[in-house]
Amino acid sequence: MPIKRKEQTLILHPQRKEIYKILCETPGLYFFELSNILSLPQGTIDWHLRQLEKANLIKSIKFGGKRVYYPRNLRTEEVEKAFTAIKHPTAKKIFSCIANNEGTYQSDIARELNLHHDTVRHHVERMIEAGLISKYKEGRKTCYKLGPLGNRIQEESISSISDTYVSALIDILEDNCLVPTIIEKTKKSLTIRIECPGHQDTTFSISLGDWVLGEVEEEILSEKKEQVDSLA
Template sequence: MTHREEILQYIRKNPGITFRRLADELGIGIGNLQYHLYQLEKEGLIFSKKLGGKRYIFPKEFREEYEPLLIAISNETQRKILLLLAEKDMNQREIAERLNLTQATINYHMNALSKLGLIEKRKEGRNVIYSLKCDIEIIIRVINEYRPKLWDKLADRLIDLMLTLKGGDIND
């Protein structure tokens, strides 16, 4: 298998992968990877999107409607925010408290999610309330289809949370 075929196959298995992550995971030099990606894009086999200083790469057959969601769930903080908003609409302070992050950090991620078209905001008095613009079932489907490894991480965290609430240890 050639480098280019290996790269294309990896992108098909990991749509929305960032350029840097692709280089790291395949162990290919930056210049070499740039050349092959340019050729693949020129041949119409892949396309890429730049957002927030990162380049996300997709196979040509990828469903365009999932692009923004896949970009967002690739970022841990944004994924957590989406899952929180799936529970209920919240303001920035509530999200910051739940995630134990600063409001400035949450503001940055809310702006990114807003640019992706995944959330909407509305004013209620002095508060800005954020809500999901996409269906939670679509989020689940995208995670399941395109990022199945995330389910393992989410399941591990759920087990840890349950053990913490129970006050136990896995070895009990």
């Protein structure tokens, strides 16, 4: 029986490895954003995403009517939703306004930021769904404040590679007859050498930046695209 070509499975495939790396290093990515970063046909990207999801390396969720992809065990679904909800510059301004003015009203936000009430309502509803902010009644008015997730993300970094993530990744690789060895692991970076008997070894590395909700999304995605293009 012929030996299965393991270099084309999981993250041994160079394109699939790059897709997985980007998802690890960039929270809350939609498909079209991933497509903009990579110089690959959308059908190819979709194929690799399905293979990664089938191998339990990534998950996808529907949020805001679009599908978001993220690595299993590295960040939680709620964190991915939070970063997706806060991508838009207007959403960032609204979140900051609420964070700095606890108990503010929708009319206050609209007036301070010079936004239409419907625009404020749209972004606020997405942030409530993500757990970033919460609302409560004060008389007849609805007030807004940071929700549990909004407070937690402001108080602690999500840029941490847990032992749970590393253990799960190692298990998946070993279950597919590969031989992974941890070369380096810190709170923010991980490098693994992956051996496949009879084939050339490869390495997989990720490095998590100091992600904060106030970062400019366009700059992040542009930087990722430049990194990918430099490897092409």
